Amino acid sequence: MSKERLPLTLITGFLGSGKTTLLAKLLRDPLLGDAVVLVNELGEVPLDHHLLREVDEKTVILDSGCVCCTIRTDLVDELRDLEVRVHRGELPAFRRVVVETTGLADPVPVLATLLQDPMLSAHYMADGVVTCVDAVNAPLQAERQPEWTKQVVVADRIVLTKTDLAEADGAAAEALIRARNPVAEIITGVSGDVPAGRLIGLGVLAEERRAEQVTAWLDAVNHGHGHAHEHDHDHHAGVHAIALRFDEPLDWTMFALWLAMLLQSRGDDVLRVKGLLDTGADGPLVLHGVQHVIHPPTHLAAWPDEDRTSRIVLIVRGIGRAEVEASLRAFDGLAKGAVAA
Amino acid sequence: MCSLCGTLGAAAHWSEGGGDRTQVGARREVLRERIRRVALLNRVLAPSRMHVDEWEETAYILRGPTGQSVLCGDLAAVFAEVQRLRGAPLDPLDPALVEALSA
Numbered sequence: 018m019s020k021e022r023l024p025l026t027l028i029t030g031f032l033g034s035g036k037t038t039l040l041a042k043l044l045r046d047p048l049l050g051d052a053v054v055l056v057n058e059l060g061e062v063p064l065d066h067h068l069l070r071e072v073d074e075k076t077v078i079l080d081s082g083c084v085c086c087t088i089r090t091d092l093v094d095e096l097r098d099l100e101v102r103v104h105r106g107e108l109p110a111f112r113r114v115v116v117e118t119t120g121l122a123d124p125v126p127v128l129a130t131l132l133q134d135p136m137l138s139a140h141y142m143a144d145g146v147v148t149c150v151d152a153v154n155a156p157l158q159a160e161r162q163p164e165w166t167k168q169v170v171v172a173d174r175i176v177l178t179k180t181d182l183a184e185a186d187g188a189a190a191e192a193l194i195r196a197r198n199p200v201a202e203i204i205t206g207v208s209g210d211v212p213a214g215r216l217i218g219l220g221v222l223a224e225e226r227r228a229e230q231v232t233a234w235l236d237a238v239n240h241g242h243g244h245a246h247e248h249d250h251d252h253h254a255g256v257h258a259i260a261l262r263f264d265e266p267l268d269w270t271m272f273a274l275w276l277a278m279l280l281q282s283r284g285d286d287v288l289r290v291k292g293l294l295d296t297g298a299d300g301p302l303v304l305h306g307v308q309h310v311i312h313p314p315t316h317l318a319a320w321p322d323e324d325r326t327s328r329i330v331l332i333v334r335g336i337g338r339a340e341v342e343a344s345l346r347a348f349d350g351l352a353k354g355a356v357a358a
Numbered sequence: 359m360c361s362l363c364g365t366l367g368a369a370a371h372w373s374e375g376g377g378d379r380t381q382v383g384a385r386r387e388v389l390r391e392r393i394r395r396v397a398l399l400n401r402v403l404a405p406s407r408m409h410v411d412e413w414e415e416t417a418y419i420l421r422g423p424t425g426q427s428v429l430c431g432d433l434a435a436v437f438a439e440v441q442r443l444r445g446a447p448l449d450p451l452d453p454a455l456v457e458a459l460s461a
Binding site: 270271273274275276277278279280281282283306311312313314336340341343344347348350351352 | 370371372373374391394395398399401402433434436437438440441447448449450451453456459460
């Protein structure tokens with residue numbers, strides 16, 4: 018692709034979690050001076066930016082009814098319109114996009130839209146998902162709101178808000194977050210005061226950062242970062258991390274078949290997938306997925322460290338480690354033993 | 359790509375992007391991988407009495423236990439159709455399936 022894709026930052030978080038307050042502060046930073054900002058509604062918090070657009074969360078649900086396949090047509094239409102107006106000279110060129118979702122939004126369709134829409138996939142790349150979590154209401158929302166869990170699971174950075182309030186329990190909120198997302202950096206952001214550089218320009222899908230992202234996940238899960246171990250998960254949500262390691266190279270064709278099958282049958286309970294796979298090539302294959310949205314896997318030229326075993330992390334709900342490992346070993350064994358390469 | 363919405367003519371499914379494309383003869387490698395994918399699919403689908411054939415290097419033909427056939431663009435579409443024909447998804451974590459494949 019000749020043209021460099023523009024980074025798109027997604028800011029999400031449950032109702033009242035402080036998304037707009039955070040955005041209002043971020044917009045004062047020069048880092049966002051050449052950004053287009055798409056918000057779902059102009060609320061009580063004033064937003065001051067020359068390229069601020071209000072969009073309705075218009076969605077098209079495809080025939081399968083899969084929420085992840087929901088295409089955010091509002092984003093497609095708005096970004097296409099902006100590109101046209103820039104080409105006409107009616108607007109200055111922009112170098113970055115920030116999208117703020119509604120508090121009840123599922124962020125996955127935005128990521129799916131970026132991959133599935135031909136124009137958007139050619140021009141934009143997800144830079145990172147920033148999720149605001151209200152430290153006061155996190156326990157209640159974690160228990161009762163599936164949207165909260167989804168927003169936390171897909172986050173690359175979490176801004177913990179309202180920690181200055183007397184009734185806030187930051188440690189409890191962090192534990193709830195860690196049970197669902199072992200690796201996202203948690204940043205305390207009272208009144209939205211977070212340096213823009215810690216949230217913008219993350220480049221989570223950039224080729225050069227993919228291995229680093231995966232190894233960070235593997236380290237976090239293997240070292241029991243927070244409450245990510247299976248035995249230590251939050252039983253209300255049943256969400257936990259599974260870390261798998263395979264000493265022998267994996268048969269990629271069978272692995273992909275297995276994963277496609279798993280996503281079809283248990284897709285709602287497979288929240289994230291990351292992995293470095295030894296498929297017999299010189300470098301590993303990097304796997305990155307959010308629910309049904311699997312990014313095209315890429316081969317690295319070399320391994321990022323001395324460890325050359327296949328390592329996979331899945332964030333799942335109600336699925337046990339033993340059943341995943343037994344299944345994957347059976348499928349891989351079938352590929353190696355029964356079907357000639 | 360979304361695993362549930364693979365449709366004929368859509369962008370390449372993620373499952374077709376992980377093979378080793380570094381060697382000479384990448385197209386031949388793609389075809390070889392498709393043929394092997396079909397062979398593996400047939401091992402996995404055999405307990406369900408279903409069968410898949412490769413079609414023109416662009417799709418797969420899934421045949422159900424009672425003879426129905428359907429054209430599927432990619433792996434996601436194959437498993438969506440398997441679910442439709444069976445009336446339930448084929449779960450790779452199902453102990454009975456795992457045991458059947460291990461035998």
